Amino acid sequence: MTTENETTQNDLSVRQDPAPEPARSVNAFPLAVIELGTSAIRMALGESDGSSRVRVLEQLVRGLSLGKDTFTQGEIQRKTLQETIKILKSYRRKLKEYQCSDPKHIRIVATSAVREAANRMEVLDRIYTATGLSVELIDDAEIARVTYLGVRPLLQNDATLADGLTVVAEVGGGNTEVLVLKGKDIIHSQPYRLGSLRLQQMILHSQTTRSRMGSIMVGQIDRTLEPLLDIVPKGRPVEYVGLGGDMRFAAKVLGVELQASGLSRIAVEDLDKLTTKLLLLTVDRIMRKYHLELSQAETLVPALLANLRLAQLLGCSQLLITGLNLRDALLQGMLRSNDWSTDFCDQIVNSASELARKYQVDLQHARHVAELARTLFRSLQSEHRMDARCETLLYVASLLHEIGLFVGVSGYHKHSHYLISHSELFGLNEQDQQLVAMIARYHRRAAPKPTHELFARLDRDNRVVVSRLAGILRVAVALDHTGSQRVRDIECTIERHRLVITVRNSAGDLSLERMELRQKASLLEDTFGLGVLLRESPR
Numbered sequence: 142m143t144t145e146n147e148t149t150q151n152d153l154s155v156r157q158d159p160a161p162e163p164a165r166s167v168n169a170f171p172l173a174v175i176e177l178g179t180s181a182i183r184m185a186l187g188e189s190d191g192s193s194r195v196r197v198l199e200q201l202v203r204g205l206s207l208g209k210d211t212f213t214q215g216e217i218q219r220k221t222l223q224e225t226i227k228i229l230k231s232y233r234r235k236l237k238e239y240q241c242s243d244p245k246h247i248r249i250v251a252t253s254a255v256r257e258a259a260n261r262m263e264v265l266d267r268i269y270t271a272t273g274l275s276v277e278l279i280d281d282a283e284i285a286r287v288t289y290l291g292v293r294p295l296l297q298n299d300a301t302l303a304d305g306l307t308v309v310a311e312v313g314g315g316n317t318e319v320l321v322l323k324g325k326d327i328i329h330s331q332p333y334r335l336g337s338l339r340l341q342q343m344i345l346h347s348q349t350t351r352s353r354m355g356s357i358m359v360g361q362i363d364r365t366l367e368p369l370l371d372i373v374p375k376g377r378p379v380e381y382v383g384l385g386g387d388m389r390f391a392a393k394v395l396g397v398e399l400q401a402s403g404l405s406r407i408a409v410e411d412l413d414k415l416t417t418k419l420l421l422l423t424v425d426r427i428m429r430k431y432h433l434e435l436s437q438a439e440t441l442v443p444a445l446l447a448n449l450r451l452a453q454l455l456g457c458s459q460l461l462i463t464g465l466n467l468r469d470a471l472l473q474g475m476l477r478s479n480d481w482s483t484d485f486c487d488q489i490v491n492s493a494s495e496l497a498r499k500y501q502v503d504l505q506h507a508r509h510v511a512e513l514a515r516t517l518f519r520s521l522q523s524e525h526r527m528d529a530r531c532e533t534l535l536y537v538a539s540l541l542h543e544i545g546l547f548v549g550v551s552g553y554h555k556h557s558h559y560l561i562s563h564s565e566l567f568g569l570n571e572q573d574q575q576l577v578a579m580i581a582r583y584h585r586r587a588a589p590k591p592t593h594e595l596f597a598r599l600d601r602d603n604r605v606v607v608s609r610l611a612g613i614l615r616v617a618v619a620l621d622h623t624g625s626q627r628v629r630d631i632e633c634t635i636e637r638h639r640l641v642i643t644v645r646n647s648a649g650d651l652s653l654e655r656m657e658l659r660q661k662a663s664l665l666e667d668t669f670g671l672g673v674l675l676r677e678s679p680r
Contacts, residue, residue: 169196171241174471175232177251177276179208179314179338180436182228185468186239195472201235203228204434207254208314208338216260225264226271233272248471250279253315253336281332282570284318284467289488289567291470292382293325295404295463302404306377308369308455311384312447314338314440317365320567321373327488328495329372330567335365337387340443355420358443362450370454381452382461386437387444391415392462394431399464406459409452416445481529485568486536492567493537500547500560502540506624511539513631514617518610520633521640524669525609534573535610537566538580539617558582576607583611584618588664605668612665616642616673619661622654632678639672640665647677 169188172195176183181204187195205224210217217225241247255261256278265276292309296302309320315336321329340358349357373379382404389399391412397405419427419442427438452460497504518525518532525531538561545556561578569577579596583589589596589608596604620628620642630645644651655675662673 170243170246171239172246172472172475173236173239173241173248174468175229175247175249175274176468176471177207177225177249177255179252179254179336180204180206180440181434182207182225182232183468184232184235185466185472186235186241187472189476191476195469195476197469197472198239199235200468201232203231204436206338206436206439207258208336209342209436211254211258212315212336212338213342215258217255217258217264222264222267226268229268229272229274233274244275246475247274248475249274249276250471251276252279252284252313256280257315280570281316281318282566282568282574284332285320285330286485286568287467287470287474288318288384289320289327289330290474290485291465292320292384292463295402295465296322296382297325299404302380302461305380306374307380307382308373308451309382309384310448310451312337312387312444313385317447319369321369323374325484326491327567328491329369330492331369331565333365333369335362335447337440337444337447340447341439344443351421355417355446358446359450362447363454366451366454373455379455379457380461381455381457382463383448383452384463384465385444386466387441388448388460388462389464389466390431390441391445397462399462402465404461404463406461409449409458409460412445412449412452412460416442416449419445481533486529486533489533489566489568490536490540492565493540496564496566497540497544500544502544502546503624504540505626506621507540507543509626510542510614510617510621511536513620513628514539514613516631517613517616517633517640517642520635521613521669524635524671527606527609530573531606531610534569534577534606535580535613537569538577538584538610539614541577542581542584542614542618544581554582554585572603576603576610579607580610580614583607583664584614585661588667608664608668612668615661616658616665619657620654620675622657625649627651628654635671638670639674640669641674641676643676643678645678651675651677
């Protein structure tokens with residue numbers, strides 16, 4: 142599958158005769174995913190009855206180097222756009238063959254090659270005008286989410302990985318998306334600016350000799366991945382799962398059978414020998430020998446070398462690979478009615494906890510505030526009617542509301558906003574991460590105002606979300622003002638236009654908390670139209 146700012150590295154494979162179209166299942170409907178990647182435009186077609194997994198029927202690949210335009214010239218050129226439209230029109234005809242016409246059953250995504258192009262909006266508009274197909278820019282958070290959901294069952298089904306330390310990565314054309322997991326829990330998620338196309342372009346610009354290409358790329362790979370090695374826990378064996386079409390190509394050449402629902406193993410030594418052999422070949426020779434298109438052959442060696450070095454740096458003797466790809470995962474995702482499942486939300490919280498540790502947050506206090514905020518959120522459900530997504534955003538903001546103290550005490554809420562905005566949090570797209578940053582920023586001092594530029598940029602619904610959740614967070618912070626968790630257990634009820642917070646087992650006098658609550662409750666009172674009263678239950 143794919144993970145990456147690009148999630149699309151080459152679906153490199155030796156050409157085969159097309160398989161006959163499988164018979165359609167009774168009561169099944171068609172589904173399709175089209176992916177505009179750095180080196181190819183791909184389409185996966187499948188079917189499902191809506192209750193079971195999607196059965197993949199056909200996969201198509203057309204080589205086209207969108208990434209070369211973006212990463213070298215900053216925008217997608219007219220000729221490349223024309224070829225993109227031509228390919229998409231041919232895919233549209235294939236959709237008609239499969240009678241796949243419902244927009245809800247067609248998802249078209251573009252990764253970093255389009256997302257980073259200066260003329261991306263013009264490109265999307267031209268595609269829509271010419272083909273009627275609406276393309277969605279998919280960001281790093283979505284790629285990481287899809288990667289995790291796709292890989293997790295494979296890890297859990299492997300006894301050696303279910304409780305172990307695993308690094309999952311895919312080298313895309315522009316970036317490499319990396320997940321580090323302990324068992325099923327994510328401890329690190331981040332894209333690294335290391336892509337096969339970027340490496341290939343670096344070699345071209347350096348005008349180096351063929352004999353030095355490998356060492357130059359290895360140096361760049363090692364420098365880019367150095368921060369990752371500091372994050373992976375030391376002293377424990379690590380398994381490495383390499384995703385992407387390049388690794389599937391390597392498996393095929395090395396005679397390793399791929400499994401769509403499981404993991405296969407390649408010896409690092411064997412991959413090293415293959416990569417060394419390919420380094421000696423020209424791009425033209427690779428194209429002829431393995432029947433690859435130019436855009437695929439150009440990036441093959443850099444991608445394999447990056448996977449090889451990462452496995453070597455982690456001390457692995459074997460790499461794990463799978464036949465699963467991004468299109469498969471996106472097809473399966475069309476059947477999920479709730480992406481904000483308990484398990485997925487837990488992984489977001491795990492990622493936030495790791496970020497809090499990095500910036501030396503008092504986690505005991507932060508977690509207590511987060512639990513108080515969650516209780517308040519659920520007690521006010523009938524008033525705000527917000528969903529699991531908003532509850533998770535509040536919980537994460539609560540964990541990170543004091544992260545800015547790492548920078549300094551003065552104005553630390555603004556430092557918190559900056560650090561959250563510029564950090565990597567698994568599972569949150571750019572908008573959700575900005576909402577978390579604003580909720581944390583408004584946990585103290587000035588309330589959200591239309592004169593605040595970033596707040597004013599939000600649409601009305603998101604302004605309401607920030608105001609309500611920041612109001613709840615302020616009350617939760619006030620209840621643990623001393624940081625000593627004296628308010629241990631609360632019960633909340635709404636009585637005569639008041640939110641009554643009853644402390645069931647306090648540990649000491651609550652005068653300070655009452656005084657703080659009087660100062661901090663105004664935002665909640667204004668946004669919900671409820672007064673706030675703190676009570677102690679009789680002993």
